[in-house]
Structures are given as C-alpha cells and as structure tokens.
Amino acid sequence: MATSTVENYIKKIYTLQFEQGGGEEANVSMGDLATSLDVTPGTATTMVKSLAKTGLVSYTPRVGVQLTAQGKELALLVLRRHRMVELFLVKVLGMDWHEIHDEAEALEHVISDRVLERIDILLGRPELDPHGDPIPDASGAIAERDLVLLVDCSIGQKVRIGRIENQEDTFLKYLESNGLTPGQDLTVVSADAQAGVISLEFGSGENRQLGFEAARKISVEVAE
Amino acid sequence: MATSTVENYIKKIYTLQFEQGGGEEANVSMGDLATSLDVTPGTATTMVKSLAKTGLVSYTPRVGVQLTAQGKELALLVLRRHRMVELFLVKVLGMDWHEIHDEAEALEHVISDRVLERIDILLGRPELDPHGDPIPDASGAIAERDLVLLVDCSIGQKVRIGRIENQEDTFLKYLESNGLTPGQDLTVVSADAQAGVISLEFGSGENRQLGFEAARKISVEVAE
DNA sequence: CCACGGACTTTGAGAATTCAAATTCGTAAA
DNA sequence: TTTACGAATTTGAATTCTCAAAGTCCGTGG
Known part of the structure; x- marks a missing residue:
C-alpha cells in the first residue's frame, strides 16, 4: 500500500496538474512540487523518480511530472478521503470550518474503505466538502461545475x-x-x-x- | 511528537506490564515484546534502547523494560484514543464490534486532542469501549473494576x-x-x-x- | 556563439525502523 | 564446576525519506 508520503506527493501533483495547471497535458515542475510540499528540490526529484518506477507518474527530467491513469485514481481516492473527512468533522463532530484542514490532512491516509463508506452513508452521499470542493465518488468521478x-x-x-x-x-x-x-x-x-x-x-x-x-x-x- | 511505531511499542509495553503482567514492578521481556509486536528480538532490543534514551522507558539489559511515568502517560493517551475510536466506530458509524480493532489500530495515531475531545463529548464521556475495556479519561485515569x-x-x-x-x-x-x-x-x-x-x-x-x-x-x- | 543564472539533478550522508545471522550471557542440569 | 541451551544482544545491511551541497542543463542577453 502507498505510504502517507507517497499519497501526499500524488495528491499534490494532482492539484497542481488539474486544479491549478492545464489538465491532462500539463507538466508539474519539480520546483513547484517541492515548494508546495515544503521539501528541497532534490528531495522532490528523488521521490518523483521512485514514483515513476512504481507507475504512478510519468516523469521527464527537466520537464516535469504527470500522473498516469493509476496515479490519478489514487489521487482522487485520497482527495475523496480528505474532503469526506473534512465534511464529517464539520457535520458530525461540529468542528469549525477553518480548523479542519490539518486534521483531515492526517486522517486522509488512514481511513479504510470500510470506514469511508460508512461516513459516506452517514452524510448522505455528499458532493461537496465544507470549502465547496467536489468530493469524488467511490469510482473517482467528480461532479463538474462551471465556476x-x-x-x-x-x-x-x-x-x-x-x-x-x-x-x-x-x-x-x-x-x-x-x-x-x-x-x-x-x-x-x-x-x-x-x-x-x-x-x-x-x-x-x-x-x-x-x-x-x-x-x-x-x-x-x-x-x- | 512520538511516531506511530513508538506509540505502538509503548502501548504494548503498557499492556504487557500492567494488564497481563505484575504492574508497576514487572519487567517486560524482550522476547514477549518482540513476539506480540511481531518483530524479531533484535529489533525490539534496538527500539527499546532508543526509547530508553528518550526517557519513555527504563531498560535493564537481559532483564526487561518498564515504562517511566512519562511512558505510562503516553501509553494511557494512546489507549484512550484507541478505545474511544473503537466505541465511536460502533456507536456513530454503526460498524460491527468485531471489525473495529484494526481500524482503531491505525486511527489511534492520528487523532488530535481536539478531535478526541469532540468524540468524547459526542459519546457522553464514556468509560468503557465495546470490548469492555476501560477508557482512560483525559488525564489518564482509568476506572478500576473488580473482574x-x-x-x-x-x-x-x-x-x-x-x-x-x-x-x-x-x-x-x-x-x-x-x-x-x-x-x-x-x-x-x-x-x-x-x-x-x-x-x-x-x-x-x-x-x-x-x-x-x-x-x-x-x-x-x-x-x- | 558563448557566458550567465536559475532550475534541476546528482551525490553523500543521516535518521528511523527493520531483518538475518553471529555472538554472548545466565542459569539449570550434569 | 562445567556444559549446554534458550534468551537476549550485537552487527551489518536494507528501505524509505530527507537534506545540503556540488554539479549539470538550457534559454537568454550580449
């Protein structure tokens, strides 16, 4: 199974590639990745090379990284866990909207499919997290919106x-x-x-x- | 902060020393510890020596380990998180009593004080987990019973x-x-x-x- | 067409955790 | 006492993740 670190890299590459970058085609630079993960560029390079070896990303030296289909799937799963947890913390535990991100950041790596499904049911198959970000469904599909x-x-x-x-x-x-x-x-x-x-x-x-x-x-x- | 691994060792030493062993005085052998953590004896020795260096346990070579006051405090906190989570999974998420242990095993290391407190409130300051084990309160005190x-x-x-x-x-x-x-x-x-x-x-x-x-x-x- | 600067990659090293295998210790039996 | 066995410790090495620092690549200005 993917470690927390791997999941964090994949998730970050996803948001950089799809939510802030140009989609399928976009390459995420090592610099951007390193900066947003708060590691040194060398660390990002090393890690990305190893991610490439496991087939989660494709990496072109001096150009950047992109998620493979497999990587994208993992990213969406992590995103699903993150956003579901955030909503859960607000709706069920009554936490404040602004204090949930860091909690979710830790929990997203240890929520099993079983627990995730329970939460999903409890919350009534929600589509948006408290920040308004779409929650991918169990198959990784996200509701598209025009914003x-x-x-x-x-x-x-x-x-x-x-x-x-x-x-x-x-x-x-x-x-x-x-x-x-x-x-x-x-x-x-x-x-x-x-x-x-x-x-x-x-x-x-x-x-x-x-x-x-x-x-x-x-x-x-x-x-x- | 203590890593998951450290928390697991401390928790296991606690249960071996206090719940299955002879209490305050008891020494936990490397063999027992290694067996119940499913690591080799050498690994246990190495780890325990490093725990001793951080002051969580006191270790006498060829005799065994005991928790220090500090280690006991950590153990009770981890136990609190574990048991609280188990109860939560049953009571709030409606999971089956027999499928919660492994989930709690993972979650116990990433539940913040803030979330723990919310759960505690939601569950009405419970004293027992679903298996009947006492849940230490926020200060580490456990309700004693005669069983x-x-x-x-x-x-x-x-x-x-x-x-x-x-x-x-x-x-x-x-x-x-x-x-x-x-x-x-x-x-x-x-x-x-x-x-x-x-x-x-x-x-x-x-x-x-x-x-x-x-x-x-x-x-x-x-x-x- | 080359030097520069910035971005990127490589290298060497360290911390945490683990194993396998070799060694050592302590004690119970002879 | 001496031996032998089981338990514990040590040693050497691997994995994963990280950093600092040195080296490399490449587009831009001259």
Whole structure:
C-alpha cells in the first residue's frame, strides 16, 4: 500500500496538474512540487523518480511530472478521503470550518474503505466538502461545475457560492461568521470598479459589501 | 511528537506490564515484546534502547523494560484514543464490534486532542469501549473494576459482563450475535464441572449454555 | 556563439525502523 | 564446576525519506 508520503506527493501533483495547471497535458515542475510540499528540490526529484518506477507518474527530467491513469485514481481516492473527512468533522463532530484542514490532512491516509463508506452513508452521499470542493465518488468521478470568480460577475446576476479559493484561517473565519459559505445564494446588487467594492444581497434581504480582493477569492455558480 | 511505531511499542509495553503482567514492578521481556509486536528480538532490543534514551522507558539489559511515568502517560493517551475510536466506530458509524480493532489500530495515531475531545463529548464521556475495556479519561485515569472470569463464578450469582479477554474475530462475532456483550446482565444458573458447561440466564428469561473454554474468555463484575 | 543564472539533478550522508545471522550471557542440569 | 541451551544482544545491511551541497542543463542577453 502507498505510504502517507507517497499519497501526499500524488495528491499534490494532482492539484497542481488539474486544479491549478492545464489538465491532462500539463507538466508539474519539480520546483513547484517541492515548494508546495515544503521539501528541497532534490528531495522532490528523488521521490518523483521512485514514483515513476512504481507507475504512478510519468516523469521527464527537466520537464516535469504527470500522473498516469493509476496515479490519478489514487489521487482522487485520497482527495475523496480528505474532503469526506473534512465534511464529517464539520457535520458530525461540529468542528469549525477553518480548523479542519490539518486534521483531515492526517486522517486522509488512514481511513479504510470500510470506514469511508460508512461516513459516506452517514452524510448522505455528499458532493461537496465544507470549502465547496467536489468530493469524488467511490469510482473517482467528480461532479463538474462551471465556476466564475465572484469579482467577475455582473450586476443583477443570481449566484451561488461554489468554492473558496483561499484557505487562510482568518479569511475562512470571516466568511463563516458572515454566512458566506458554499451553497449560499446571493444576488450581485452593484459593483463599483473605482472603489473596488461589490455589493451582495442575501435571500433574506440583507446586504453585504466585499472588496474586490476578497471577491477574487470566492468562486460562484451563476444561475441560468 | 512520538511516531506511530513508538506509540505502538509503548502501548504494548503498557499492556504487557500492567494488564497481563505484575504492574508497576514487572519487567517486560524482550522476547514477549518482540513476539506480540511481531518483530524479531533484535529489533525490539534496538527500539527499546532508543526509547530508553528518550526517557519513555527504563531498560535493564537481559532483564526487561518498564515504562517511566512519562511512558505510562503516553501509553494511557494512546489507549484512550484507541478505545474511544473503537466505541465511536460502533456507536456513530454503526460498524460491527468485531471489525473495529484494526481500524482503531491505525486511527489511534492520528487523532488530535481536539478531535478526541469532540468524540468524547459526542459519546457522553464514556468509560468503557465495546470490548469492555476501560477508557482512560483525559488525564489518564482509568476506572478500576473488580473482574472475575465467568468460569469461576458460582451458581446463583448475578453478574454483568465486564470485558472479553479474547479478541478473535469468530469469537467476537459469536458473542455479538448472541447478546453476550459488555454491560449485559446475566445470572449463573448452573455449572457442570464434569461436562464443562455453564448455564446462563438473561434478564429476559432466555437461557444459554457456554463451554468452560469460552467462559474463561469472559470476565464479569459480580453484583454485591 | 558563448557566458550567465536559475532550475534541476546528482551525490553523500543521516535518521528511523527493520531483518538475518553471529555472538554472548545466565542459569539449570550434569 | 562445567556444559549446554534458550534468551537476549550485537552487527551489518536494507528501505524509505530527507537534506545540503556540488554539479549539470538550457534559454537568454550580449
């Protein structure tokens, strides 16, 4: 079985390749990988070479890594465990939205299929984690969505918060206490490009202003 | 922080020293330790020497190991996590009593204090795990009980199942499907030393026979 | 067409954990 | 006492993961 370390590398390569990079074709550089895993470049190179030997990635020296089909499968499984655990911690254990990431980071490597399935049932086959990230299903499929940055929305659009791009603790805490969590429906009331402020209205009629800076950290689904 | 391996050694030394051995004074032999951890004796010796260096155990070559106060504290914390997780898996995730041990074995090393506290609250500050083993409280204290083997009980005694000494899957499965779980109240109706059979009565009036072999694997509290 | 700089790779080494095999210790029996 | 056996320890080596530092590759500016 894959060690925690291997799972972390594979997961990171996945997010770098598919969620921040250009998809199937994209190569993840050793530099980026090393930086985001907080190891030295030499360590990343060594590890990636060994991952390549086990068939989880394909590696071209001085170009980068890509996941193989097998690697992608593992990545999605780890992501599934991570996100399921996060949701579980919030929904079942009542933990705060902003304190769950590190817990999930540790738990994601030791959750068996059996436990995962139990949690999945308990939570009612959820599709999104508390950050709004999609949870791959047991076969590794992820529900695709069309997301745009809140800052790019035009006036009058009805939107639903999809995911939060920034995982900083203070930001999450702010959003949480202001009801700006994934799933929340909003209407863009106005946007002042000069002032850099966007105005939102909740279903309840309440209003809230957000700076462009913050509105760039929130992705939304636009209602048809 | 202690690695999983270190926690496993400390936990095993604890159970060997206190739960199967002679308590505070007892020395755990390298042989016993190695056997129950499924490593070679040389490995146990090496590891124990390094544990001694970190102050978790005191080690006398050719005599054995004992936990220091510090080691005992760690052992009780690990035991707390293990047992709490087991109970959690049964109570919250609805898993079967006999399939939880291995899961807990992995999870016990990655449960943070924060999560542990949440689970503790969710379960209502429980004192016993599903096998009937006491769960140390957050400060490491364990509720003491007076247990005797069911096989040693005399006729007419009212008893409550305290713990199951044998963790074999098939045995646990049998007990579970026959209602012989910790907490269950029973009366010893008769015992035939020649036949090696003991007869039990449930509160419901139902009766059940158990061989001495099995009755030696069940510990009970005797009602005053 | 070459030197530079930055990114990447290689190399040597160390920590943690393990095993197999050789050695040593202690004691119970002779 | 001396021996012999079983238990424990030591030794040498492998695995996995890591770092620091030295070496290599390659696109860019001159």
